Amino acid sequence: MHNLPLHRLKHFLGLESRDAEAFAALLGEQRHFDRHDIIRRAGHTPPEIYFLIDGWVASRVESQQPRSQIVKVHLPGDIMGDSSLALDHSAETLLALNSVTLAAVPAGALAELFVRSPRFAASLFLIAQQERVWLMDRLTSVGRTSAVHRIGGLLLSLHDRLQAIDPSRPPSYELPLSQHEIGNVLGITQVHANRSIIRLEETGLIARNGRLVTIVDIPGLRKFSGVPQREFSGTPEWMRMLRSLSSSG
Amino acid sequence: MHNLPLHRLKHFLGLESRDAEAFAALLGEQRHFDRHDIIRRAGHTPPEIYFLIDGWVASRVESQQPRSQIVKVHLPGDIMGDSSLALDHSAETLLALNSVTLAAVPAGALAELFVRSPRFAASLFLIAQQERVWLMDRLTSVGRTSAVHRIGGLLLSLHDRLQAIDPSRPPSYELPLSQHEIGNVLGITQVHANRSIIRLEETGLIARNGRLVTIVDIPGLRKFSGVPQREFSGTPEWMRMLRSLSSSG
């Protein structure tokens, strides 16, 4: 049994709230996937969302082949598939990048929680906004920087997010993406991704050992990649007035 | 006095709901801006959001100069500034592209409406998801297609959104963006934007007359640009169970 990574939900809810646990109670059976398994294919839309418990998942937009693009790499604690709640046909394919454990929440159960706790609703709203900000940063990186800088930005932002899950973790992690997939995230080809990784390594900002990536110089890489370090507020003032499960039952 | 463009709010709420009007009642005084005026600068975060009543607004992420990137072109009916509700320091600068009329809603008032109408909360959540999907499509366009295709995709998606505001509108509109700004949206330089626009015009898919853009062949341009036509569900089934102002007072 995994210890559920509720850090993202709790970030906006605040520590006194029990809403994260209420959300966890909605989770269905845990499902497991292996690398390259497709969790949900674009076009299908079972009205449910997914909570990523363990492993990495890519969210890929299928434009006309072979122009698909990985728009998000999900890490444990992420909510997945929610961007397709607004669509009749989901926009993204969810693809396991390594061994994955997740659980689903039906949209109806989510709606009930929206009613029971406006604060939970606001929190989910803010998490979606957080995803928008990250997506905007990624668009900026892809739109305005060269391949080497994009790689740096990707490796750094993954580091930042892993750090948020486990602050005691050293600046080093196993990257389960192939270079083809890395290129797919960054909007470059596999061959050019390879060359750019090597050139980034030559700057001394990162080091590699197989797929183990180490950020050697975090401030240096942050400056180099130009990716801003976003500081997301905890529970905003206006959110404290919202009823939470902790105060209603 | 403008007729408020509530089409986007009503899309998910459904016609029987009075929530869109309740939201409209929260709007502060109308404010006016001229082209090039800065509505809100990145870094500042008054806890409020904006409702765009008339005109076009660019949302620009300020990375280290001069690497800023326009991540969204807002049209009437859009909610602006909400992606920064989660941040201590807003990520985006809002910039008037032509004559703009808008009104603000304090975050506190928004929170009250979240409590009074879970259905409104869900609607705002879905609008944020819709923005995520569009942003994902834009990232795909920038990441995986050449400059000519990106221009086509931008012009087509603007057409689609204008069409959603006024379905009777002909496939022709005044584009208030300079070529420098177009390049800034697409992740290319002004010079290359110019060349690409001219090459797109030569395909016969679009026509120009000054800044008046006409989409000559809509299906052709859709195929050419590779931008999918997203169909956003109206009120999803799971949302119908949510209490709305129409049924609670």
Next chain:
DNA sequence: CGTGCACTTGACAGCTGTCAATGCCGGTGG
């Protein structure tokens, strides 16, 4: 030991950025 997948490297073409000059046009001051 063969097979398949991922990574690496080279050569070359094509797309895009940079630098620079020209033309156009509306607004301003003389």
Next chain:
DNA sequence: CCACCGGCATTGACAGCTGTCAAGTGCACG
């Protein structure tokens, strides 16, 4: 009214970044 000016659009020349094609290497796995 006209000269001047600044912003924007257009064009040319050239360099540099990135994609494509192709071949070779290394490694895990059966």
